[in-house]
Amino acid sequence: MLLYDLENDQDFQYLTSRLLVSSPASGSDQGGLFLIDFKTNTLEKLYSGSCSGMTRVNDRLYITSDDNQIITMDQRFQVIRKTNYGKLDFHGIATFNEHVVLIVETATNTIGCYETDNLTRIGGDPLRFFR
Numbered sequence: 258m259l260l261y262d263l264e265n266d267q268d269f270q271y272l273t274s275r276l277l278v279s280s281p282a283s284g285s286d287q288g289g290l291f292l293i294d295f296k297t298n299t300l301e302k303l304y305s306g307s308c309s310g311m312t313r314v315n316d317r318l319y320i321t322s323d324d325n326q327i328i329t330m331d332q333r334f335q336v337i338r339k340t341n342y343g344k345l346d347f348h349g350i351a352t353f354n355e356h357v358v359l360i361v362e363t364a365t366n367t368i369g370c371y372e373t374d375n376l377t378r379i380g381g382d383p384l385r386f387f388r
Contacts, residue, residue: 269295281323282307290320290334303334310349312358314373319358321347327360327376340376345369 273296282288290304290311307323317337320328325345329338346364353359353370360369362381369381 272296277311279308279311279320281309288323290330292334304328304330304336309347310351310361312350312352314352314358315355317373319350319373321350321360323347327358327371329376338376342378 275295276293278291278293280286280288280291287305288307289302290308292301292303293299294301304320306328308328309321309323311318311320313319316332318330318332318334320330322328323346325342325347327340327342327347327350328336329340331337344364345360345362345367348361348363350358350360356373357379358371358373360371361367362369365381365383367381367383370379371377372379
């Protein structure tokens with residue numbers, strides 16, 4: 258079984274939803290974007306590449322990659338655009354509003370703000386740690 262007999266597990270037997278998962282590269286595995294369907298017990302790889310996070314804004318999916326890209330997909334998981342950036346070491350992404358996404362840039366310990374329509378970086382705030 259693809260999901261290792263989870264349909265027989267009492268905690269998973271009633272789970273019928275689908276789950277979208279991003280995965281970074283690890284060793285020989287390329288990572289990617291995966292759709293897990295618990296009802297049909299299937300796994301579909303939608304995108305190959307090291308993905309470090311994703312968020313949805315309106316009808317678009319925004320994905321950050323370990324190779325400093327923001328990837329935009331449509332509702333059918335087709336790549337619309339890939340935008341390359343310098344060595345910012347993207348680690349995660351979140352929706353701020355319908356016009357802005359926030360991206361963790363671990364190379365500079367910053368949360369970068371990016372416009373969703375053109376993926377222009379419009380600012381950022383350094384991460385500060387409190388005691």
